[in-house]
Amino acid sequence: MIIKKLLILFSFCVLSTPIFADQDANFQSCMKAITKHDTPENNTPEYKKFNETMCNCMVEQIKNNQGNRDSNKITKTCFFNxxxxxxxxxxxxxxSDADMMTACKNMLNVSKEKSSDKEIKMVADFCQCAQPKLLDLFKQSESMTDKQYKEGIFSIADTCSANIEIK
Incomplete structure (x- = not known):
């Protein structure tokens, strides 16, 4: 699931070189590219929200990094975001620490497809990095705006996905 979705997103990112003036068109293109490969079992509200979050991130990152864009980095960061x-x-x-780690490792449950051992290890490595940062973010979240919290999640995804290898 992870590798297939990352490759689809990477293709979208690379093919979006001339940025559409209309961000909504880019979002719709991203959603279409992702859902075209989905199975009927994945037709759930959680999975749809996951795809929307991913595409919103992709469109925003492509727009913000137009001149200096590393498609692989954008793809990984938005996926893990x-x-x-x-x-x-x-x-x-x-x-608690244990609850956070369990929730992180259960991220793959958003898809009904079976995850490979390689994908499970990839997520476990990501979670090792993300867990303490998420706990710190949660402790500060009461005094944060929604925008600050969203940026905090993105920052964690960006930092912790940097060393994840997609092959």
Missing amino acids: ALLHYATDNLDTAT
Whole structure:
């Protein structure tokens, strides 16, 4: 699931070189590219929200990094950003280390497709990096705006996906 979705997003990112003036057109193109390969079992509200979060991130990053763009970095960061949003949506600010790690590792449950051992390891490595940062973010979240929280999640995804190899 992860590798297939990342390759689809990478293709979208590369093919979006001339940025459409209309961001909505880019978002719709991204959603179409992703959902074209989905299975009927993945037709759930959570999976749709996950795809929307990912495409919003992709469109924003492509727009903001027009001249200096590393498509692989944008793709990985946006993918893991969407997974973190999915993992943390049902956690509260008093979450323990163990709960955070479980939620992070369960990120793959957004898809009904079976994950490979390679994908499970990739997510576990990501979670090792993300867990302490997420706990710190959660502790500060009460005094943050929604925008600051969203930027915090993105920053964690950006930092922790940097060393993830996609092959």
